[in-house]
Amino acid sequence: MVEKSRIPPAQRQVQDFPVLHIGDIPKFDAKTWDFRIEGAVKNPLHLSWEEFLKLPKSLTISDFHCVTGWTRLDNRWEGVLFRDVTRLCNPKPEAHAVSVLCDGGYYTSLPLSGLMQDDVILAYQWNGLFLEPSHGKPLRLVVPPKYAYKSAKWVRKLRFTKIQEIGYWEARGYSNTADPWTEDRYGLQT
Numbered sequence: 001m002v003e004k005s006r007i008p009p010a011q012r013q014v015q016d017f018p019v020l021h022i023g024d025i026p027k028f029d030a031k032t033w034d035f036r037i038e039g040a041v042k043n044p045l046h047l048s049w050e051e052f053l054k055l056p057k058s059l060t061i062s063d064f065h066c067v068t069g070w071t072r073l074d075n076r077w078e079g080v081l082f083r084d085v086t087r088l089c090n091p092k093p094e095a096h097a098v099s100v101l102c103d104g105g106y107y108t109s110l111p112l113s114g115l116m117q118d119d120v121i122l123a124y125q126w127n128g129l130f131l132e133p134s135h136g137k138p139l140r141l142v143v144p145p146k147y148a149y150k151s152a153k154w155v156r157k158l159r160f161t162k163i164q165e166i167g168y169w170e171a172r173g174y175s176n177t178a179d180p181w182t183e184d185r186y187g188l189q190t
């Protein structure tokens, strides 16, 4: 087992890679799949799967913490760093957050500053292989410093916004900041 300092409070380490999502796994067709960036950007982006694969590729190694209590360490994610794709779309000065929209209707959002960190990646490979459909094939976001409901699977669109929108789980009581180290699991209840 690994030193405790890498496991956030009340989390337990798992060796397998659980699958967790709501709804059905969307079908992927490389011919019709596309990826869009829109909203508060100077250069909206529209890429095919083939074009996406030609973007500069990076490798990150990071830990994955689900709010239900499991943590998987040392995942090797390969894909395009969020900040590399952001450079291409040239955000407007008023862009402070990004909504992440997925096939199947799931969505979440994060402050732009957090997404620009070194380990935030739009990943298409995990531990050397293209993603399994259940883990987000063809493309998912990985945001290691946040609970994994921010790591959206089946990503199709990023919308840059002035203020941070409220995502699927966030609208149902989960924290919009989602910091595993402070057990920031639940938003303020009314």
Ligand SMILES: Nc1nc2c(c(=O)[nH]1)N[C@H]1C(S)=C(S)[C@@H](COP(=O)(O)O)O[C@H]1N2
Pocket: 017, 018, 019, 020, 021, 022, 023, 065, 066, 067, 102, 103, 104, 106, 107, 134, 135, 136, 148, 149, 150, 151, 152, 153, 154
């Ligand atoms: N599109 C989509 N992405 C999602 C979810 C979802 O329901 N739909 N669930 C999130 C949650 S709560 C977790 S823990 C992780 C799980 O990722 P995994 O199934 O690859 O382990 O996906 C996240 N991304």
Ligand SMILES: [Mo]
Pocket: 020, 065, 066, 067, 068, 148, 149
């Ligand atoms: Mo989760």
